[in-house]
Amino acid sequence: MKKTFMTLFVLLCCAGAAFAQEEGISAEMFTVNNLWVMVATFLVFTMHLGFATLEAGLTRSKNTVNILFKNTAIIAIGFLTYAFVGFNIMYPDAFAWAGVFGFDGFGIGTDAAGITKAYNDGYTYWTEFMFQAVFAATAATIVSGAVAERIKLSSFLIFSTIYVGLIYPLVGSWKWGGGWLHEAGFYDFAGSTLVHSVGGWAALAGAILLGPRFGKYVNGNIRPIMGHNLPLVTIGVFLLWLGWFGFNGGSVLSADPGLVSYVFTTTSLAGSAGVVGAMLTSWIVQKKPDLTMVLNGCLAGLVGITAGADTVGIMAAVIIGAISGLLVVFAVTGIDKLKIDDPVGAISVHLVCGIWGTLAVGIFSTNADHSFGAQLLGVLAAGVTCFAAAFLIFFVIKQIAGIRVSESEELQGLDIGEHGMEAYSGFQIFTTQ
Amino acid sequence: MKKTFMTLFVLLCCAGAAFAQEEGISAEMFTVNNLWVMVATFLVFTMHLGFATLEAGLTRSKNTVNILFKNTAIIAIGFLTYAFVGFNIMYPDAFAWAGVFGFDGFGIGTDAAGITKAYNDGYTYWTEFMFQAVFAATAATIVSGAVAERIKLSSFLIFSTIYVGLIYPLVGSWKWGGGWLHEAGFYDFAGSTLVHSVGGWAALAGAILLGPRFGKYVNGNIRPIMGHNLPLVTIGVFLLWLGWFGFNGGSVLSADPGLVSYVFTTTSLAGSAGVVGAMLTSWIVQKKPDLTMVLNGCLAGLVGITAGADTVGIMAAVIIGAISGLLVVFAVTGIDKLKIDDPVGAISVHLVCGIWGTLAVGIFSTNADHSFGAQLLGVLAAGVTCFAAAFLIFFVIKQIAGIRVSESEELQGLDIGEHGMEAYSGFQIFTTQ
């Protein structure tokens, strides 16, 4: 038993998330594996709160209700959509038309086979569903930030439902469902491409089709529109970092002590290096260190390490994170110069650093099976597909129902326009000092 | 061993939370079981922060300090009260007068028997205390919201101490302590009735005895009083949802992989369906989708599934949640029409949906032992007892010390009146755009 376990460790460290099916695993090990993946699920769930406060804080208070509403609705729609169609599309091993409408027809999986190690050494059928579902909703949440302060609520909800329900699981299936990208040697441990870039490409498509917010680019000048509440932004980033322990650590798909704790270490050092990288870059370029840049630097480092958290060395993790922090500062400025208006920097963080992190696996991976070519292939395949799909979906919705609120509504704020309420009504400020 | 484990699974899935005492359980399984219940305890603890921000956000900024103070005090009083008397009252197996003042006289339970599987397969004596204590404080927290913005601090603290220390454990003992409701076939997995309705009935009694806030009902018209900070409300709801994974998942009382992950799935889908149910209802009825309704819809779905999270099917969970979301929108409006002033919608969420969720077990349970009649009996028994007890306690305190602050204090705000301080003093707002 002991020897088997040691062998398992070595296998795991070599093969990354590919968990060896091991008949001899004990009920105890199955229970602790499942417990960790469930805990990881809560951590990723917490990221949705992080996204909500991050986006709300980085935009103006007249659109806060709308942001919070979208982020609340997305997680709910994400869970339900993934239950009804996404889970089956993404894991086509179990694919059956009868199963498309949810949970293999709400039947298969509830029997003993789905809740014991007969299903999987690492978790039950239900734990797998939950862990994948909280991932799925993330892709739509990333889009939410880039299209903030001007998109029509109903159109956004329709877009999210389609994108989370169909496109995310389709692209995910190419690698995580054992599809053609997997066969081609592409590696993406926890989703620099399959989650973050998938969201990032749709964010880019949405931001282009929507156009910039009124007053953002005036007579060729870029006018900064500051977020209204930086404590909310900071809360968001810390919660996202916290959640990333589950996002990356849970992607080990078992409680493997060595691999999970190694992934935590690379993840945290990359996030830390992202903070320091963005801080120094911002301090030099902008003269004074910018809090939002540093916070985005943290997320950039975390996105960057996500593809290779289990397969790059410690120093490589620090380098990947630091470069991510540097990249995000220039990306935010660069995308602004292209007059693509991304209120929260979602494209810079999730797309730019998602691409960088995916390619970095080809540079730094300790696994000889990983190659820069296969990584580039994955980046391009996901990019072409996601950008085209997102553009098409947004375009069709635009033709049918419109995607942008009226100018007067935008000026007044979407909180009144879409929801008839304000985020801070009845707020008394006492300015005694 | 393997066969025993499989048998255990089947037993668990049939019998719900009733964990079979199994001499053969290993030290490893005991450790992982205990770990999960401890983690669940933290998650439920987090709900208290959720309640604090939810209630603070849904009320006016002149009463924010008071809300935060109450919620901080309640968790502390809850822990101490439960240690000194509640734990012994609720689990009368170990009941002894000598033990009433805490932890079986601060002696029994600290020996080896209390910290090994000799005590329980799922957790130690101390883990049980902690998990039960964080539940107990919840009941008082629910009341806090309904009586907000007008109740005297000292009177509320006295009420909470008595209610958490005596009434909550008394009613809880009828089912979870193996009492007469348990014998009668009543089922309440994690407390739609025993926690949420117990709090909800007291909220109703308090709101009636206190009367509405000044300016709420003027010349027969209902005047909405908006919350001052919806980001705080959203933070609260996400934290409550997060906590609910522990509230329901921990109520399995072990780390049973199949049952715990199944409970997560029903819980999350019901919460999601609550969001969507309230969103659609609000969109249709109020013309524009209301953020606070959607957030309350989420909580409604979670309260609704709490009684049967382990025993209803997946589709049933979605239905229970969706109906909860619909119910809460009409309940908020309906209770307002009755001129019962509940600033945060606590009665609608916790009492109305607590009753609905309890009865839903009688409709949707896959366990033939559950019946609508027994569920109704439990609802009525808890309702009569809790409403009468809460009314009596509030009434006696009202006669002796008063329960409502003066009109001038209410108009000025309880922050100055009760605490001599303001929530947002020294706050500078820069309105550069």
Added chain:
Amino acid sequence: MKKTFMTLFVLLCCAGAAFAQEEGISAEMFTVNNLWVMVATFLVFTMHLGFATLEAGLTRSKNTVNILFKNTAIIAIGFLTYAFVGFNIMYPDAFAWAGVFGFDGFGIGTDAAGITKAYNDGYTYWTEFMFQAVFAATAATIVSGAVAERIKLSSFLIFSTIYVGLIYPLVGSWKWGGGWLHEAGFYDFAGSTLVHSVGGWAALAGAILLGPRFGKYVNGNIRPIMGHNLPLVTIGVFLLWLGWFGFNGGSVLSADPGLVSYVFTTTSLAGSAGVVGAMLTSWIVQKKPDLTMVLNGCLAGLVGITAGADTVGIMAAVIIGAISGLLVVFAVTGIDKLKIDDPVGAISVHLVCGIWGTLAVGIFSTNADHSFGAQLLGVLAAGVTCFAAAFLIFFVIKQIAGIRVSESEELQGLDIGEHGMEAYSGFQIFTTQ
């Protein structure tokens, strides 16, 4: 096996955190032990968000960006510094000059020996690094609050890097690295002295060297400067309490069911007693119960119990917490009278109650090996060293680069001065009621 496990329990309960090396431990037990210490790591990580919101809320909004920036930078610097030097300094068993620059030269520890129970029964090499690293950053965060609203950003970051990288691990090594204080019989379970006082002494040195904020002491009068956002403060304290489950519970260094759950119970009851102790003291002394005092009372109780959470009785935990709550109210007032300006009460909470908690082990410990003398020795040794070191580091930085911003910058706020941005720009307040 069963007997071995029982024996282990008894050993653990007697010897506190000293985990018996047990060759016979199974792979399953190792995995669950490691899982708990990883979860504890996330919980302590969450404390950094708690510190960030606590400090931001207790200070003025013109310095909010600066506070958030410092707290974000510290965790990043803490992780990187601890990786490059701190980890090796603190655990000199593995000390080698070759290893000073990080992770034993980024080599040792990544082999199989570091990720199996061959390294440790309770966790892997990487889990140990992560758990220790989140602790290390705490010491600097404590300082951050006391020097808020007037310290130069760059000077603070330099101080933190040196203090976290060298002084914290040096003093920690005296006890937790098996050094001379350990030999002398000093006991500090989770760091009342080794973390909280270490931070508190530096906070005191910094506050003295910086001098008070402008307008704080005018013509011999103490002028209160209120925090700008008490919901943020409350969020911070709840997150800190949550994190303390990991801070103290994780310090068991395994998932030992009895010991970890016992530590939770003492920790929570002490925190609760701190709330009640501060509430009653504040109610009597200040006439009205002060929210910030109650919140600091909670932290005071938690700091107080940290040194002896595993070794004092239940009633003793309540007493230690209640006295901490009382102490903090008088300490805040007393330190103000000494004209030492500590904007958030960090010295009162972390230093005063850190000392009290450490000494309380000498009074209440159930372990006969603990003595008041040894505890006093530890307090004095840490005090002299930390105060002197912090004073010296701050003094040298002051001479070279200055440590205080200019008067005009302080009056305008550090957000504009140090970062060129505001925390709440574009914030619209609707005062409809």
